[in-house]
Amino acid sequence: MKIIISNSSNLPIYEQIARQIKNQIMSGELREGEPLPSIRKLAHELQISVITTKRAYDDLEREGFLDTVGGKGTFVSVQNKDLMREKKMKIVEDKLNEAVSQAKMLGIDLEALKVMLSLLFREDE
Amino acid sequence: MDSVLEIKRLRKEYKGFTLNDVSFSLPEGFIMGLIGPNGAGKTTIIKLVMNLIRRNAGEIKVFGLDNIRSEAEIKARIGFVYDNPFFYDDISLKSLKSAIAPFYPKWDERLFQKLMEEFDLPLKKKFKTLSHGMKMKFALAIAMSHDADLLILDEPTAGLDPVFRIELLDRLAALMENERKSVLFSTHITTDLERIADYITFIKDGEIVFTAAKDEILENWAVVKTGGDRFESDGVPGLRGYRRSEYGVEALTSDAGAARQALSRDDVLERASLEDIMFFMSKGERHG
Amino acid sequence: MVNLIRKELILNRLNILIFGGMIAAYAVYMPLRKVSSGFLMVSIGVISAFLPISFQAREDRFKGAALNCSLPTSRNQLILARYVTGWLMMTAGIFLTIAILLMIPGGLTIVHSLLTLKSLILWLFIISLVFCLILPFTMRFGFIGVLVFLVALQLLGTLMLILSLMFRGKTNAIRALFNGISGLVRTLKAGLGETGFLLLGVLFILIMNVLSFFISRQLFARKDL
Numbered sequence: 001m002k003i004i005i006s007n008s009s010n011l012p013i014y015e016q017i018a019r020q021i022k023n024q025i026m027s028g029e030l031r032e033g034e035p036l037p038s039i040r041k042l043a044h045e046l047q048i049s050v051i052t053t054k055r056a057y058d059d060l061e062r063e064g065f066l067d068t069v070g071g072k073g074t075f076v077s078v079q080n081k082d083l084m085r086e087k088k089m090k091i092v093e094d095k096l097n098e099a100v101s102q103a104k105m106l107g108i109d110l111e112a113l114k115v116m117l118s119l120l121f122r123e124d125e
Numbered sequence: 126m127d128s129v130l131e132i133k134r135l136r137k138e139y140k141g142f143t144l145n146d147v148s149f150s151l152p153e154g155f156i157m158g159l160i161g162p163n164g165a166g167k168t169t170i171i172k173l174v175m176n177l178i179r180r181n182a183g184e185i186k187v188f189g190l191d192n193i194r195s196e197a198e199i200k201a202r203i204g205f206v207y208d209n210p211f212f213y214d215d216i217s218l219k220s221l222k223s224a225i226a227p228f229y230p231k232w233d234e235r236l237f238q239k240l241m242e243e244f245d246l247p248l249k250k251k252f253k254t255l256s257h258g259m260k261m262k263f264a265l266a267i268a269m270s271h272d273a274d275l276l277i278l279d280e281p282t283a284g285l286d287p288v289f290r291i292e293l294l295d296r297l298a299a300l301m302e303n304e305r306k307s308v309l310f311s312t313h314i315t316t317d318l319e320r321i322a323d324y325i326t327f328i329k330d331g332e333i334v335f336t337a338a339k340d341e342i343l344e345n346w347a348v349v350k351t352g353g354d355r356f357e358s359d360g361v362p363g364l365r366g367y368r369r370s371e372y373g374v375e376a377l378t379s380d381a382g383a384a385r386q387a388l389s390r391d392d393v394l395e396r397a398s399l400e401d402i403m404f405f406m407s408k409g410e411r412h413g
Numbered sequence: 414m415v416n417l418i419r420k421e422l423i424l425n426r427l428n429i430l431i432f433g434g435m436i437a438a439y440a441v442y443m444p445l446r447k448v449s450s451g452f453l454m455v456s457i458g459v460i461s462a463f464l465p466i467s468f469q470a471r472e473d474r475f476k477g478a479a480l481n482c483s484l485p486t487s488r489n490q491l492i493l494a495r496y497v498t499g500w501l502m503m504t505a506g507i508f509l510t511i512a513i514l515l516m517i518p519g520g521l522t523i524v525h526s527l528l529t530l531k532s533l534i535l536w537l538f539i540i541s542l543v544f545c546l547i548l549p550f551t552m553r554f555g556f557i558g559v560l561v562f563l564v565a566l567q568l569l570g571t572l573m574l575i576l577s578l579m580f581r582g583k584t585n586a587i588r589a590l591f592n593g594i595s596g597l598v599r600t601l602k603a604g605l606g607e608t609g610f611l612l613l614g615v616l617f618i619l620i621m622n623v624l625s626f627f628i629s630r631q632l633f634a635r636k637d638l
Binding site: 172175176177178179196197198199200201203205207209211212213214215216220221223224225227228229 | 477
C-alpha cells in the first residue's frame with residue numbers, strides 16, 4: 001500500500017489517505033481480503049495522529065471498502081463486483097460529463113470529441 | 126476509553142499569576158500537546174501533576190488514582206523529562222543510573238543500554254560534561270527505560286538541534302503504536318505537535334483556551350486574509366484575533382465554515398496552523 | 414527506603430569521603446593535642462551531624478528536589494530517608510572515630526572514656542541536638558536554613574543578653590532560669606540515680622528526633638519545590 005501525504009494540500013489528511021486507499025482498492029492494487037496496517041502502525045509510519053488514521057479507516061469502512069474484524073485487524077472488504085463496476089463507471093462518467101460540457105461551451109462537436117477520445121486512449125499503447 | 130490523566134478545576138495561586146479553573150483529560154493511548162506562550166502555565170500544570178508544588182484547589186487523577194494519595198504508585202509508571210534536566214553535575218551517567226534505576230520495578234537495563242548507544246551517550250562521563258542536547262537525551266533515556274505508561278515531557282525540544290527534535294518525534298510516534306502508552310508534551314514550539322499530536326490543550330494566562338482533538342481544531346479554525354475596508358464593514362464570523370498590515374488584514378476565526386460562506390472573491394481562506402492560533406490569540410489585536 | 418538511602422549515598426559520595434576524612438583527621442589530631450574526650454565528642458559530633466545537612470546543600474544546588482519528585486516515592490518517605498540516612502552517617506562517624514582512635518598511640522585511653530554508656534549517650538545527645546534543630550530549618554528554607562538557624566541563634570543570644578542587662582541584680586530572672594534548670598537536672602540525677610538519669614537522656618533523645626521528624630514532615634509536605 002502506498003500513501004503519500006501532502007501538507008500543503010487543502011484537503012484534510014484523513015481524506016487524502018481515504019482517497020488514496022480507495023483508488024488503490026478500485027484499481028486492484030489492493031486486493032480483496034488484503035490486510036491493512038493497524039491504525040496505530042499507519043499513524044507511526046506516516047508520523048501523524050492516530051485519530052486521523054482512524055477517521056480515514058472509519059470513513060472507508062462506512063463506504064464499504066474496508067472491514068474490521070475484531071482482534072484480527074482491518075482488511076479490504078470483498079467487493080460487490082457490480083457495485084464496484086458501477087462506482088468506477090460513475091467516476092469516469094462524471095469526468096466525461098465535465099469534458100462534454102466544456103466541449104459544448106467551446107463549440108467542439110461530437111465527432112471531434114470521439115476522435116480525441118480514441119487518440120487519448122491509444123496514447124500509451 | 127479511560128483517561129490516563131484527568132485534571133478537574135485545578136487552581137494554583139502565585140503572587141503575580143494564577144492558574145485558574147483548569148480542566149482537561151488525556152485519554153489512554155494518545156498524545157496530547159500542551160501549548161501556550163511562555164509563562165502561560167504549562168510548566169505549572171506539570172509541576173502540579175508531579176506534586177512538585179501544591180495545588181490550591183481542584184483534582185488531579187493519574188491512571189484513575191489521586192496524584193498525591195497514590196503518588197509512589199503512579200510515579201512508578203510515569204517517565205518524566207523536565208525542561209531543565211535535574212541530575213547532579215559531578216556524578217557520572219552510570220552512577221546516576223544506578224541511583225535511579227532501582228526505584229522502578231519495570232526497569233529494562235538492556236533497553237537503557239541500547240538507548241545510551243543510540244543516543245551516543247558516554248556512560249562514564251560526568252553529567253556536567255554533556256551538552257544541553259545530550260543532557261536531554263540522557264533524561265529521555267532514563268524516562269523511556271522503565272516501560273512507563275505515561276510520558277510527561279516539559280519542553281523537551283527547546284534548545285535542541287532539528288535533527289534530534291525529529292528523532293524524538295519519531296520515537297514518540299513509535300511508542301504510540303502501543304495503545305496503552307500515552308504522552309503529555311508541553312511546548313511552545315507548535316510545529317512539533319502539528320503532525321503527531323492527537324489532542325491539543327491551549328493555555329493562556331493561566332486559563333484553558335480550548336482542549337480538543339487536533340484534527341477538529343485544524344478543521345474548524347482558519348486564517349482569513351481580506352482587505353482592511355471589508356474587514357471594517359463586514360467583520361469575520363468567529364473572529365478570535367487579527368493583525369493589520371498596510372495591505373490588508375489577517376484574521377483568525379474558529380468558525381471556518383461560516384467564514385468560508387462569507388468570503389468574497391478577493392479573500393483567501395487558509396487552514397490555520399497551531400502556530401497561527403497561538404500567535405493571533407496571544408499577540409494579535411482583539412476585536413471588540 | 415533502601416533505594417532512597419542508596420540514592421543519597423551515591424549522589425553524595427564525595428561529601429561522605431571528605432567528611433569522613435575530616436573526622437578521621439580530627440580523631441588523629443585531637444589525642445595528640447591531649448584535648449578532653451568531651452571536646453572530641455562535641456567537635457566530631459557537630460561535623461558528623463553536618464554531613465547529612467550538606468546533602469541538602471547539594472540538593473539545592475542541583476535541583477535535586479525535581480529529581481526526588483520524579484521518583485516513585487512520597488514526600489513522607491523522602492523525609493524519613495533524610496533522617497535515616499542522617500543517623501546512618503552520624504553513627505558511622507562514631508564508629509570511624511573509635512576505629513581510628515584504636516589505631517593511634519594514646520588513643521586507647523580516650524576510647525575507654527568514650528565507650529561508657531554515659532559518654533555515648535551524651536555524644537548522641539549532642540549530635541541529636543544539632544541535627545534535630547537544624548534539619549527542620551533546612552526543610553523549610555533549603556540549605557540556607559542553616560544560616561537562618563544561626564541567625565536565629567544569634568538573635569536569641571542577643572535577646573538573652575538584653576534581658577539579662579534589663580534584669581540586673583540578684584533577682585536576675587535569666588540567671589534564675591538557668592539556675593533552675595541546672596538545679597532540676599541535679600535533682601533528677603539524684604532522684605533517678607545514674608541509670609535512671611541515663612534512660613531519661615535516651616528518652617529525651619528519642620523525643621527530640623521524633624518531634625523534629627514530625628515538624629520536618631509537616632514543613633516539607635507543604636513546600637513548593
